[in-house]
Amino acid sequence: MNKLTVVLVDDEPLALRLLQSMLEEHQDLDILACCRNGREAVQAVSEHSPDLLILDVQMPGINGFDVVRSLQADTMPLVIFATAFDQYALKAFEVHAVDYVLKPLDPRRLETALERARQRLVQMRSEGEEGNQEEKKRLMRSFEERGNNSNPSAESAAAHTASQRLAIKDRGSITMVTQQDIEWIDAAGDYMCVHAKGETHVMRSTIKDLQKQLCPNLFKRIHRSTLVNLNFIVHIKVLTKGEYFLTLSSGAKLKVSRNYRLPIKEFLDFNKQASLTTPQTS
Template identity: 45%
Template sequence: MAKIRALLVDDEPLAIRGLTLRLEKFDDLEIIGTCSNGREAVKAIKEQKPDLVFLDIQMPGFDGFSVVRSLVGQTEIPLIVFVTAFDQYAFEAFEAHALDYLLKPVEEERLEEAIVRVREALSQRIAIEQNARLVDLIESMDEPPKEALTAILEKPVEHKEERYDPHLRIKDRGHITIVDVADVDYVDAAGDYMCIHVGEKTHILRETMKTMEKRLDPRVFQRVHRSTIVNLDKVKEVRPHSNGECFLTLMCGVELKVSRSYKDVVGRFL
């Protein structure tokens, strides 16, 4: 039996990673790629022709609705499952048009229901009809003319000036150690000082947690406790606890507790 070829589209790396982990349990589904913005998604859909697209709506610039609009006129449009942080009531009008929608953080049971609907849609060969209704709905909204959409798609990506620190300069007794932020495993607070953990080494930096958060890219570094910031790229394992807390195991072997106040961060992993 041929596998369902799926494309994941979301501008949040953590959301992509979390959905990828959850989809691994479905043996008949294959993730053929991921996209971090709408224009990448349109290109990937046209070139790779996936059967299914998990599509975030709230993306800067070229959102999920714009992605669907740009597919108007194509003979093969994949099944669309919205994955979004929108309130459920905002989707009552779309439920009959999109194949399904999932609210973040994605619940295991809802994801299973969505996959069942995908299987049924493909087996009954109703994908074309289903997506025709979705396109009709979105086309009825206020939208820029087709020429404007084309211009947006063809417009070069503007690289904004990086506002997050790529390096941390640690001063110690007259010496300055430059630490590459990408190498940092996690940061924890000790009063007015930050402990910067890099492998087996720990550097001490006089800084507040609030200031440190502003210096680090939130797409990579997330606060998981009132006194801990973790590098998401260093997470090896997520282990939920019955009391609502979670534990992260990093590649370096360190285990960190995620408090219930920051459960939404881990919810995207699961």
């Protein structure tokens, strides 16, 4: 039986021991390290490459979110936040946390979080294998096309076809996300949060490098840290200072800064059916 490897992080010794004792009852878990602060957590993840990181949010020095931001994409484990404060829940899921468990810890609620981590890990490994197989098939098709057709336009078409899928690497696995399914993308430090089909995929990249991989006809930069797929825009609110607010089909709301308003203005001019509201002051 493959065990789920775990690193625990909490600056309160009693809370850390309680969490450890609760997890030791699970025979499918292997606790690799118990850390008392964020620095120890970053070092433990780097040394052990665990499947799962269970950590507190509020810690002196490096807090829980700082720990996540400090990790490299290829060593990023699944994350469950365990904290006494509920106000960080939204931010936790924005960094792709598996779950957010409140203290005092309830064994049943903790088990639910662990089960989600188990399922996510199985899914990641499955998608990684499928992604690798698909990538091999794509490369074989590319080699065959180059061998049978030396026409530069044919090679360009093949490259364009390959570019319609975005490869998101995470801990040795690769998730292939169809570009047309990506609704919007926002930057979080050195990472990009790719929102597609109700899920958020996290990849290490700059927004400029990622934009080069995306179809320019679909994706437009609307802020220094945001890209949007034009096909998902369902409502546009125009403000008097030259800014816009976009509502996407999922209900997500994005602000368009004045420096990046031109693509949306062109989109409005092209699509006369876009829904506009009366200009308002911000």
